[in-house]
Amino acid sequence: MxxxxxxxxxxxxxxxxxxFGLMGDANLAYLGDFVENHGGEFVAAVVEGGAVSMADGYxxxxxxxxxxxVTHGPAVTNCTTALVEAVRSRSAVLLLTGSTPDVRDHFQDFDLEGFARLTGAEYRRVRKxxxxxxxxxxxxxxxTxxxxxxxxxxxxxxxxVTVAGEAPRAVPQPPVAGAPDPVLVDDALAALLGSARPxxxxxxxxxxxxxxxxxxxxxxxxxAPVMTTLLAKDLFAGEPENLGVHGSLSHAVAIEELGxxxxxxxxxxxxxxxxxxxxxxxAGKFVIQIDDRSGAFGRFAPVHIPILGxxxxxxxxxxxxxxxxxxxxxxxRRVAQLAEAARGLEGKGYRSISGGGTVDMRDAMARFAELLPTGTQVVTDVGRFSFAAWKYLPVDPARFTVPGAFGSIGLGIATAVGAAAGRRDVPTVCVAGDGGAMMGLVELSTAVRHRLPLVLVVLDDHCYGAEYLKLEGLGLAPAHSEVSxxxxxxxxxxxxxxxxxxRDLEEFSQVAALLDECxxxxxxxxxxxPARRRPEVVAAAGHAR
Known part of the structure; x- marks a missing residue:
């Protein structure tokens, strides 16, 4: 063989x-054989970085x-941003590539080991x-x-090279964490019982x-109340203990309690x-952290009791x-009082700016949420728009992710394509801003070619939203961030x-019909x-939500 x-x-x-990938000299032979003789599926991306994001989403x-x-040379360099994102998100991604032919000054020669080190990925080379x-x-x-x-x-x-056939070894499952240290468990419990407001x-x-x-x-x-990080959003939805997302997405009751x-x-x-x-x-809080990685302890914040497991x-x-x-x-009484206070927030979240041919992003997410079938996967890109999705689009936390660990916009669509390829029995929704959507839109053609159940929602305020706000804050014209x-x-x-x-909330009826048709x-x-202000052509007052 x-x-x-x-x-x-x-x-x-x-x-x-x-x-997922793109074919070239370094990989076309085994990819072709994988499809023709082993029944494998090759999802051909448009851009190599898109292929890595697809593997990440999958x-x-x-x-x-x-x-x-991917093949060698520029194919590898095109993977940089997507691979850094996968590394920082601890995503289980294997990137296959290959060194160029061993000839002097090959024009696509590139340091693959250095590339891997740069992104934070591991590197291994097939020697024989x-x-x-x-x-x-x-x-x-x-x-794994x-x-x-x-x-x-x-x-x-x-x-x-012709070699004798061989049977590859089976892939082991991840190691199962052992029992936690009983001393640390007792210490943590003592701290929790000794605190006034855990x-x-x-x-x-x-x-x-x-x-x-x-x-x-x-x-x-x-x-004690419970809260989540963004990536665990809605884990406790509907429970009286739930105070929502911890951080900049917290509501007023949660923010007060955090103090x-x-x-x-x-x-x-x-x-x-x-x-x-x-x-x-x-600040000023006793912190206990449970994680299955020893490297997680103290990485971002001081921890008083780390428990591995x-x-x-x-x-x-x-x-x-x-x-x-x-x-x-x-x-x-504590949870009951907090739950009562949180219920008092309902209907007081924001004042809508829908009207005059534009839709408030928050209105759009809330209306869209009513149309999605159970089990829908959700991927959001990152940007100013994403706060509307994170706050007003409920998700199943096991089927929700954000490719934002590296802070790059534009990875959402390809990540969602990979997610859709992994689970085709339900739709996968990608919510993106117009800037990020334009960066990744080419991979929509991949979803078309492979007939994937992808729904892309583009919240289009024809500008780079974060830059719009920052320019405005500096007293400069925010129009510099606008794009037609x-x-x-x-x-x-x-x-x-x-x-x-x-352009109007009533037009979501067309969306409902298309979703019903799959x-x-x-x-x-x-x-x-773009300014998130009420269009001047609309005289009616906005409604509270």
């Missing part, structure tokens, strides 16, 4: 069903390794043709266990470990600067120890998607006002 045939067989035997939504494959199957198996195992993206270099010169903060790790029930049991035993909290139990939450306002929200397992141990200690039952884009709906139709333009891929272009 040729080395490229063994590589294709290894991918198939190891359970890889879909590979990994986030399925829990399996997302595999991307007869080890390619084992090397792919080990790379998949490494990514560490959730750190890895660049695997399968050199071009090895692809057509708070439990759940992050993405709590979602992945399915710790919701255990966290609520502990919260009720302590009469009184004296102890924080962070469960699978990284305590990043966005969650803690650069640690300001943790699975989120659900550690919280369950706390509950069991609390029962053993026979601590007196709490009064329940081509029509997103018109462009989407040219790429083969269905599309509708919404008319995917679908683009919804929502026209918004």
């Amino acid at each position: 040729k080395t490229y045939q063994i590589a294709a067989q290894a991918l198939s035997d190891l359970g890889v069903g879909t590979v 990994a986030r939504m399925t829990g399996h390794v997302g595999v991307a494959s 043709a007869d080890s390619v199957g084992a090397d792919i198996a080990e790379a998949l195992a490494r990514v 266990a560490t959730r750190t993206p890895l660049v695997l270099d399968l050199p071009y010169d090895l692809l057509e 708070l439990i903060l759940a992050g993405r790790g709590a979602v992945v470990s399915e710790a919701r029930g255990d966290i609520l049991a502990l919260a009720r035993a302590l009469d 009184r909290v004296d102890c924080v139990l962070a469960v699978g939450a990284a305590l990043s600067s966005f969650t803690t306002d650069n640690t300001a929200l943790l 699975d989120a659900a397992g550690v919280v369950r141990a706390l509950v069991e120890r609390l029962v053993e200690a026979e601590a007196p039952a709490p009064s329940g 884009w081509p029509g997103f709906a018109e462009t989407a139709r040219a790429l083969g998607a269905r599309a509708v333009t919404v 008319a995917y891929p679908l683009v919804i272009e929502v026209k918004a006002d």
Whole structure:
């Protein structure tokens, strides 16, 4: 067998069903064999970085390794931003590429190991043709266990070497965390019981470990409210203990309570600067952090008690120890009072600016939420628009993600394409601003070619929103940030998607009809006002929401 045939067989035997990428000299042989002889699916992206984002979205939504494959040279450099995002999000991504032919001064020669180091990914190189199957198996195992993206270099010169066939090794499951340190469990419980106003903060790790029930049991035993990071948004929706998202997205009642909290139990939450306002929200508080990575402790904020272990397992141990200690039952008054205060906020969130041919982004998200079927996956890009989506579009936290760990706009669409490829039984919604949408719109054609159930909502205020506000704050003309884009709906139709333009809330009836038809891929272009002010042509007063 040729080395490229063994590589294709290894991918198939190891359970890889879909590979995202672009073909070139370094990968076309094994990708072609993977599709033709092993029944694999190759999702051909338009841009190499899009392929990595697709693998990232696939990994986030399925829990399996997302595999991307690109050729050498500029194909690799095009992956930089997307791979940094995957690294910083701890996404299980394997990027297959290959060194150029071993000739002097090859014009696409590039330092692949240096590239991997630059992005924060691991690097491994296939050294011998007869080890390619084992090397792919080990790379998949490494990514599965560490959730750190890895660049695997399968050199071009090895692809057509004839070697004996081999059976790749099976990919092991991630190691199961052992029992938490009982001394630390006792110390944490003592701190929680000794505090006057404890708070439990759940992050993405709590979602992945399915710790919701255990966290609520502990919260009720302590009469403590619960909050989440953005990536665990809506984990406790509908529960009286729920105070929403911790940080800049907090509502007034939560913000007031955060000023009184004296102890924080962070469960699978990284305590990043966005969650803690650069640690300001943790000032003066005793912090206990539960995480399955020792490197998470103290990375962003000081921690008094770090507990290594699975989120659900550690919280369950706390509950069991609390029962053993026979601590007196709490009064329940604190949570009841907070829940009552939070209910008083309903209907007082904002004053709508819909009208005059534009729709308030918040109105658009709230109306759109009413139309989505159960189980819908949601991916949001990042930018000023995203606050509307994060606040007014409810999600299933296990099917929600934000490719924003690197702060780059424009990754949302490709990430959503990968998510849609991973789960085709439900629609995947991507909410993007007009700037980010224009950057990633080419990958809409990938969703069209592969008939993926993608719904792209473009909140179009024809400007770069954050820059608009910053220019205005400096006393400069915000018009410098404005861009006259081509029509997103018109462009989407040219790429083969269905599309509708919404300038009034009533026009969401067209959206409802297209969703009922499962008319995917679908683009919804929502026209918004860049200044977020009531258009002067509308005389009627805005309504409270």
